[in-house]
Amino acid sequence: MDVLREVYAIIQQRIKEKPEGSYVAKLTTDDKKKAINKICEKIGEEATELILAAKDNNKDEVIYESADLIFHIMVLLAYLGIEYDELMAEFERRKK
Numbered sequence: 001m002d003v004l005r006e007v008y009a010i011i012q013q014r015i016k017e018k019p020e021g022s023y024v025a026k027l028t029t030d031d032k033k034k035a036i037n038k039i040c041e042k043i044g045e046e047a048t049e050l051i052l053a054a055k056d057n058n059k060d061e062v063i064y065e066s067a068d069l070i071f072h073i074m075v076l077l078a079y080l081g082i083e084y085d086e087l088m089a090e091f092e093r094r095k096k
């Protein structure tokens, strides 16, 4: 089961349908510039939290903050209309 692919599809659906109570919808309902700012701000915050957790050598926190960071990066990519497979193709291209 590819859980990241599943979550990505849910994110794309939330961006499109904007259901009440959706965190993704909340991040992406403003105009494009504001929405991108909001998402990027979260990416910055989560990256900082991950760095702090790593410096504390706190494995559980590193996992938790990594998931937060990856999630927000996926929201950004999906918001920009990028498909999950396009990201996977880039990793495939780099594979040695």
Ligand SMILES: N=c1c2ncn([C@@H]3O[C@H](COP(=O)(O)OP(=O)(O)OP(=O)(O)O)[C@@H](O)[C@H]3O)c2ncn1[C@@H]1O[C@H](COP(=O)(O)O)[C@@H](O)[C@H]1O
Binding pocket: 007, 010, 011, 014, 021, 022, 023, 024, 025, 045, 067, 068, 071
């Ligand atoms: N994986 C996640 C996920 N990871 C993190 N988050 C949210 O990201 C935010 C992280 O921000 P912080 O750590 O700063 O916590 P916070 O202070 O509560 O956040 P803010 O109020 O400051 O935004 C939290 O609100 C988390 O709930 C996520 N929200 C949703 N998902 C997935 O996205 C899907 C769609 O979610 P909804 O849009 O809410 O339906 C869900 O099915 C989940 O699979």
